[in-house]
Amino acid sequence: MDTDLILRVYPFFLEAAWVTIQLSVLTALLGLCCGALGAAARMSRLAVFRWIGAVYVSLWRGTPALIQIFILYFGGPQIGIQLDSFEAGTIALGVNIGAYMTETIRGAILSVDKGQTEAARTLGMSRWETMRKVILPQAARLMIRPLGVNINALIKGTALVAPISVVELTYTAQRFIGSTYKPFEMFLIAGLLYMVIIYVVGHGINWLDRRARIT
């Protein structure tokens, strides 16, 4: 193991890790938005919205994220969508994870006991009031852990933007392999940094989950 080399390249890896973190945060936020909208559509009273939601989930979960990234980045200009690699990567990954989050959020809402809705509706509360004051506060607690699983997958999934040259961890590792011929060390550093990010985020999610428990 070439420790000298590792010491020389690691500042570049830290910079790349920062890009990975930015990608992850933006992707997660976009994913949550898409997931919330998707879940609302899937549970709508109107069949059109339910259909749109179902198509979204099955298309985006039914094709490789890498293909989705390529379609947006390489295919986009053909239909007038011009994005730099970071933008294309973030949007493609965010919309992709949003399809998974749609199902996570919907699942959490559906797993709140039906008696809760009945009790609230019986008191005279509307569908929306019931959702906002009774169902969502309980569903939010139930979805923290499964959304954590989605976010964990998403962080690792950011590696998929390396092929469109976003200078994140995986791309950086590959670039240094080109000049150093030390794939073992380079991928090891990248892997370790992914692990640190995932470890910290995982703890954050555990902490949230513990705090949100109903006493």
Next chain:
Amino acid sequence: MTDQAFVTIKNAAKSFGKLEVLRDINLTVERGQIVAIIGPSGSGKSTLLRAINELDPLTSGEVWLEGVQINKKLPHRQYEAHVNQVRQDIGMVFQHFNLFPHLTVRGNITLAPTMLKGLSDADANALAEEQLAKVGLSEKIDEYPSRLSGGQKQRVAIARALAMKPKVMLFDEATSALDPELVDEVNLVMKQLAEEHMTMIIVTHEMDFAASVCDRVLFMDQGVVVEEGPPSVIFEKPEHERTRNFLRKHLSR
């Protein structure tokens, strides 16, 4: 107001596909009356109760409360607004309490009145205290439901329903999920409501309670009302074989 019928159910029928769960049911309940609905499980008694506040809408027939038809056929938006309005007058207590676990006892009671009646926080608090005192749980006002026993939960659920100042209360097997030693405290609250002349429709398996508190008893079987009358008649000299069979099983316990 005279003794005009308060709750009226006319020609009620309900089916799930080919399965008929309610057939041609007629029922009138007068103001202040207490009616018990008894019958074997699957007889449709809970379904009938849940039809009164549109939780399980009827397939055909009418439900009226104080001159207002509850199950009006209306376009979706108007129907929702109408139902939300009339439900405020119909309190319901469930077998499994259905307290909101993320809210304290106070929050459970004040949620609907503040949201739907625009009560101020102070008024809502006073209301919660008043209703809790009624069910004897004043000291639990800041507890979460998970810290209460089953009997206490059900008493809070009753207080929550009463806080909307309903015109009629529906009880759907309110004591069936309770440990035997906790049944009395809930029955006591229901008796107290009876003394205050609350109009109540009670689905129950407890024949003793039905006999001692109710003005009328309906015996249902297979989706129809087999017979109805004052408890003295239904429990002591029922006309129908089906009623006698049912009571034999339930009274011998």
